[in-house]
Amino acid sequence: MSKNDVAILGAGMHQWGKWGRNFAEYGVVAIKEAMADAGLEWKDVDFIVGGDTMRNGYPGYVAGATFAKAMGWTGIPIASCYAACATGAQAIDIARTRILAGMAEVVVVVGADTTPKGFLAPNKGERTLDPDWLRFRLLGATNPTYFGLWAQRRMDLYGATEQDFARIKVKNSKHGVANPKARYKKIFSEEEVLASPLVSAPLRLFEICATSDGGAALVITSMDFAKKHGIANPVRISGVSTISPTFPNTVIDMPDFTTDSAAGISAPDRSFRDSIAYAAYQEAGIGPEDVDLAEVYDLSSALELDWYENIGLCKPGEAEALLRSGDTEIGGRIPVNPSGGLGCFGEAVPAQAIAQVCELTWQLRGQAGERQVEGAKVGVTANQGLFGHGSSVLCSR
Amino acid sequence: MSKNRVPAIEGWLTMDEENPQLLGYLDEQSGSYFFPKDVAISHAPGFADAEFKEVALSNRGKLWSYTTNHYKPPEPYVSPDPFEPYTVAAVELNDERMVVLGQLADGVDPADVEVGQEMQLVLGTLYEDDENEYVIWKWKPVEA
Numbered sequence: 001m002s003k004n005d006v007a008i009l010g011a012g013m014h015q016w017g018k019w020g021r022n023f024a025e026y027g028v029v030a031i032k033e034a035m036a037d038a039g040l041e042w043k044d045v046d047f048i049v050g051g052d053t054m055r056n057g058y059p060g061y062v063a064g065a066t067f068a069k070a071m072g073w074t075g076i077p078i079a080s081c082y083a084a085c086a087t088g089a090q091a092i093d094i095a096r097t098r099i100l101a102g103m104a105e106v107v108v109v110v111g112a113d114t115t116p117k118g119f120l121a122p123n124k125g126e127r128t129l130d131p132d133w134l135r136f137r138l139l140g141a142t143n144p145t146y147f148g149l150w151a152q153r154r155m156d157l158y159g160a161t162e163q164d165f166a167r168i169k170v171k172n173s174k175h176g177v178a179n180p181k182a183r184y185k186k187i188f189s190e191e192e193v194l195a196s197p198l199v200s201a202p203l204r205l206f207e208i209c210a211t212s213d214g215g216a217a218l219v220i221t222s223m224d225f226a227k228k229h230g231i232a233n234p235v236r237i238s239g240v241s242t243i244s245p246t247f248p249n250t251v252i253d254m255p256d257f258t259t260d261s262a263a264g265i266s267a268p269d270r271s272f273r274d275s276i277a278y279a280a281y282q283e284a285g286i287g288p289e290d291v292d293l294a295e296v297y298d299l300s301s302a303l304e305l306d307w308y309e310n311i312g313l314c315k316p317g318e319a320e321a322l323l324r325s326g327d328t329e330i331g332g333r334i335p336v337n338p339s340g341g342l343g344c345f346g347e348a349v350p351a352q353a354i355a356q357v358c359e360l361t362w363q364l365r366g367q368a369g370e371r372q373v374e375g376a377k378v379g380v381t382a383n384q385g386l387f388g389h390g391s392s393v394l395c396s397r
Numbered sequence: 398m399s400k401n402r403v404p405a406i407e408g409w410l411t412m413d414e415e416n417p418q419l420l421g422y423l424d425e426q427s428g429s430y431f432f433p434k435d436v437a438i439s440h441a442p443g444f445a446d447a448e449f450k451e452v453a454l455s456n457r458g459k460l461w462s463y464t465t466n467h468y469k470p471p472e473p474y475v476s477p478d479p480f481e482p483y484t485v486a487a488v489e490l491n492d493e494r495m496v497v498l499g500q501l502a503d504g505v506d507p508a509d510v511e512v513g514q515e516m517q518l519v520l521g522t523l524y525e526d527d528e529n530e531y532v533i534w535k536w537k538p539v540e541a
């Protein structure tokens with residue numbers, strides 16, 4: 001056990017979908033499910049962290065308060081945070097540092113979102129100083145544009161094929177069909193995926209993550225509290241990475257026009273994406289060879305291949321072989337996205353990194369039903385948020 | 398009557414039709430380049446007080462990757478009506494060692510480009526209205 005361990009006593013989610021209701025409603029459902037799972041009451045909670053959403057007006061910017069009010073003010077301290085897709089990991093990190101500092105024992109972490117249809121778009125107005133606005137105006141660089149750039153580069157560098165990308169979608173659809181929290185529960189065939197229209201070539205409609213409504217919550221406590229509460233062997237959080245890039249960051253990323261320049265200062269040995277899970281492994285004192293399953297951010301089907309390498313499951317250029325071997329399917333050596341991943345969920349931004357940890361919790365307890373990874377003891381999540389937010393959580397039991 | 402050709406954004410590029418260049422910044426202490434103009438200091442850690450001067454960037458580089466968008470993006474992208482697919486290319490500048498995005502020049506078929514090939518910067522039209530053509534940088538393969 002690492003000195004930084006905290007316990008996950010409860011996990012809960014509102015099913016992902018396009019429900020069109022108040023985002024706080026999804027969060028409350030998730031909190032109640034997580035509290036019941038933990039066998040705790042709202043009055044037992046002494047700190048709450050809310051992951052913010054940018055698409056639901058002011059209540060979304062102060063999510064900690066929104067959820068505290070919704071559950072009933074009890075006077076507890078609150079925090080709200082935003083780190084784009086990495087919001088959930090940052091919320092988890094705030095919760096555990098508060099616990100490790102001895103300033104809280106029972107913390108709720110929650111994120112929820114209600115999303116509009118279609119592409120995520122920048123804020124309205126003539127925002128000529130906002131790089132997010134400018135990339136749409138001057139380049140037409142939507143988020144899938146960047147996914148397409150990364151996917152095409154894999155094809156040219158490593159010989160990835162359209163069939164490989166489709167195979168990821170097919171694999172994850174088989175995983176997610178057994179997940180009651182998933183939005184899309186349909187098994188796709190390679191032919192269906194390859195017949196869907198091109199969005200950002202070589203990527204097709206069924207290979208690009210949708211935007212969804214959903215909510216996820218965790219009840220996190222100190223190890224001492226878990227013991228007092230009668231849980232001798234809880235799922236533990238043993239490492240959390242919320243790192244940022246090291247200059248120069250030489251891989252083009254949303255929402256930028258350029259990478260950093262490597263003309264004066266050499267690029268670091270480890271790229272930003274390679275550093276994300278590495279930091280969590282370092283903290284937990286283990287390596288990728290110890291991992292039994294992974295939940296990674298498949299914003300596109302092709303991006304899952306990048307993550308295999310970034311989290312150390314294989315060397316650069318070997319992800320296609322790992323996929324084709326079947327090792328990353330449930331029943332394989334190292335299943336990836338047993339929840340079904342974003343391909344089956346779509347993205348509910350502030351909830352997503354928390355949802356990844358909910359899946360690890362259920363998997364490490366052996367409660368994942370038909371999608372159970374047999375004998376899972378260690379799991380890792382990986383994710384990355386716009387503007388340089390790394391996110392990785394290492395769980396063990 | 399021909400329309401005025403005006404930059405789609407002020408101060409980001411020279412309007413030299415033959416040899417256009419992006420206007421970036423050089424931190425002379427660390428040797429790092431930056432584009433576009435944002436916060437006017439070097440972003441190399443430890444070099445926030447470095448001398449910082451505007452420089453025209455090299456307009457040649459190697460194709461890092463490319464993708465063709467088949468769906469109309471949301472505003473503020475100004476789309477022709479009907480929408481036409483367009484290709485976004487990422488090119489690593491030879492001298493500055495930085496990747497710069499730009500649309501592929503009009504008339505270049507993305508089926509004919511490949512990662513690693515030499516590219517050059519050209520001017521192209523981003524969109525137009527009744528009076529003006531709004532000009533932006535685009536990438537084009539260097540003719541063999």
